[in-house]
Amino acid sequence: MMAAVAAPIPPFERFYTEHRNEVLRFLRRRLGAAAAEDAFQETFLRALHAYGRLEHGAHLRAWVLTIAGRIAIDTLRRERPRGELPELPVEDGRPAYEELAELTGELPPTERAAVVLRYGYDLPYDRIAAALGSSPVAARQAASSGVRRLRRRTHR
Amino acid sequence: MTVSADLDRRFRDAAADAGLLDAGYDLVDSPVGRLLVAATDRGVLRISYNPDPDEHLDRLARLVGPRVLRSARRVDPARRQLDEYFEGSRHAFELDVDLRGTTPFTERVLTELARVPYGETATYGALAARAGSPTAARAVGMVMNRNPIPIVLPCHRIVGAGGNLVGYAGGLERKELLLRLEGALS
Numbered sequence: 022m023m024a025a026v027a028a029p030i031p032p033f034e035r036f037y038t039e040h041r042n043e044v045l046r047f048l049r050r051r052l053g054a055a056a057a058e059d060a061f062q063e064t065f066l067r068a069l070h071a072y073g074r075l076e077h078g079a080h081l082r083a084w085v086l087t088i089a090g091r092i093a094i095d096t097l098r099r100e101r102p103r104g105e106l107p108e109l110p111v112e113d114g115r116p117a118y119e120e121l122a123e124l125t126g127e128l129p130p131t132e133r134a135a136v137v138l139r140y141g142y143d144l145p146y147d148r149i150a151a152a153l154g155s156s157p158v159a160a161r162q163a164a165s166s167g168v169r170r171l172r173r174r175t176h177r
Numbered sequence: 178m179t180v181s182a183d184l185d186r187r188f189r190d191a192a193a194d195a196g197l198l199d200a201g202y203d204l205v206d207s208p209v210g211r212l213l214v215a216a217t218d219r220g221v222l223r224i225s226y227n228p229d230p231d232e233h234l235d236r237l238a239r240l241v242g243p244r245v246l247r248s249a250r251r252v253d254p255a256r257r258q259l260d261e262y263f264e265g266s267r268h269a270f271e272l273d274v275d276l277r278g279t280t281p282f283t284e285r286v287l288t289e290l291a292r293v294p295y296g297e298t299a300t301y302g303a304l305a306a307r308a309g310s311p312t313a314a315r316a317v318g319m320v321m322n323r324n325p326i327p328i329v330l331p332c333h334r335i336v337g338a339g340g341n342l343v344g345y346a347g348g349l350e351r352k353e354l355l356l357r358l359e360g361a362l363s
Binding site: 031049 | 234
């Protein structure tokens with residue numbers, strides 16, 4: 022009996038030219054024309070990065086569309102926050118927001134959220150407002166009064 | 178909906194700039210016809226008189242890895258020097274070469290070949306002697322015939338003992354044209 026032969030991995034040029042149009046169409050449907058171009062580049066750069074570690078060339082279409090799908094989700098999260106928290110990169114084993122979350126544990130909830138989103142997540146006030154369901158002005162006020170309260174507490 | 182030329186080029190440039198390619202290749206027009214030129218981080222990997230990428234892609238990928246992409250950016254340094262050579266303003270290439278996949282004998286012969294100066298010729302036997310194998314003129318002929326980087330590694334400067342051109346993998350007309358360009362043939 023013959024052993025199953027793993028699908029060979031095609032040179033990246035063939036993989037890219039075979040799937041680029043479909044990936045762009047997919048991203049345009051999800052993100053619109055303008056955002057799709059950046060996401061397109063990101064998708065194929067990520068695929069290229071991983072390509073040398075692939076073990077076989079089967080299901081490459083599904084593979085690249087999965088990458089494109091993840092990047093579309095990341096893009097939507099970045100561009101239209103609807104209250105959900107983005108993932109943060111972890112530095113020194115511990116994300117900044119975690120440290121802040123501990124520090125701000127005793128603040129009133131709205132102030133705490135505003136401080137954490139502003140200084141832990143580095144979000145602009147309009148996006149903090151979207152996350153808190155308030156206005157940018159109110160978000161700024163909540164953050165600054167939270168910071169004042171923290172200062173008073175640490176100087177006590 | 179298809180990918181625009183601009184978006185396509187931006188991706189290919191970014192891929193090369195990010196150092197993500199095992200090899201980049203592109204087509205380069207020249208007086209001896211359209212050339213396929215491939216380069217890696219180590220240097221020029223391939224110059225071929227057969228400009229059909231499909232004839233090269235699989236072999237290149239087997240040699241250096243599957244991340245082989247057409248990339249003008251990756252090939253630009255070689256393209257510039259080839260243009261200057263064909264204009265007559267460059268007599269020596271300053272390009273690293275990537276000789277992976279060749280045998281130690283081939284590498285020794287090609288290293289000696291690179292030292293044959295612009296506008297001069299040497300015989301197969303002389304090149305064999307310089308490579309430390311004075312009786313290997315025939316084997317040297319084989320190496321010339323399979324030279325992976327012609328023009329830059331100037332196998333067109335290697336001629337028969339009687340001074341006749343003998344042969345050239347790219348065709349004798351090309352050998353003659355290159356030697357005329359260099360003023361080695363009257």
